[in-house]
Amino acid sequence: MMSKNKLKVAPPxxxxxxxxxxxxxxxxxxxxxxxxxxxxxxxxxxSKMVHCPFNNTHIYSVTDIQxxxxxxxNRAHLERYIHPDKLPPAEPRAMEFNIExxxxxxxxxxxxxxNPQAYCESNFVIRNPQGAPPSARREFRERExxxxxxxxxx
Ligand SMILES: [Zn+2]
Ligand SMILES: [Zn+2]
Numbered sequence: 001m002m003s004k005n006k007l008k009v010a011p012p013x014x015x016x017x018x019x020x021x022x023x024x025x026x027x028x029x030x031x032x033x034x035x036x037x038x039x040x041x042x043x044x045x046x047s048k049m050v051h052c053p054f055n056n057t058h059i060y061s062v063t064d065i066q067x068x069x070x071x072x073x074n075r076a077h078l079e080r081y082i083h084p085d086k087l088p089p090a091e092p093r094a095m096e097f098n099i100e101x102x103x104x105x106x107x108x109x110x111x112x113x114x115n116p117q118a119y120c121e122s123n124f125v126i127r128n129p130q131g132a133p134p135s136a137r138r139e140f141r142e143r144e145x146x147x148x149x150x151x152x153x154x
Contacts, residue, residue: 021049021059033057
C-alpha cells in the first residue's frame with residue numbers, strides 16, 4: 001500500500017532521477033547532475049569516463065561515448081563544436097540580414113559610364129508623336145533606332 005501512495009506523489013518526468021555515471025548508487029535530479037559530476041569526478045580520478053562533446057553532463061565510458069555521440073540529442077551543435085571560431089553565435093544576427101537588401105544597388109550602378117546611343121534614343125523617344133496609338137509610337141521608336149544605328153556607322 002505504501003508503494004501505491006508513493007506512485008501518487010511521484011514527481012513529474014522532468015524531475016526523474018538520473019544515475020551518476022561514476023557511481024550508479026548516486027541518484028540525482030537532472031538539474032543537480034552537472035554540479036554533482038564536478039564533485040564526483042574528483043572521487044574517481046582513475047575513471048575512464050569522458051564528457052560528451054555536446055553536453056558536459058553527458059558522461060560515458062570511453063567505449064560507450066562513441067555510441068552516445070551518434071544519438072546525443074545535443075548533436076545539433078556538432079558544427080559549432082568543431083568550428084567554434086568560424087560559425088556565428090547561436091543567436092541570428094539581424095544586422096547581416098538587413099545588409100542583403102542593398103544588393104540591388106550594385107546590380108545597376110546609377111553612375112554607369114556615358115552611353116551615347118542610350119542618350120540619343122531617349123531623345124528620339126521625346127520626339128515621339130503625342131496621341132499616336134502605342135503600336136505606332138513603338139514603330140516610330142524602332143524606325144528611329146534603326147536610323148540612328150545606320151547613322152552611327154559613319
Ligand atoms: Zn556521483
Ligand atoms: Zn551527449
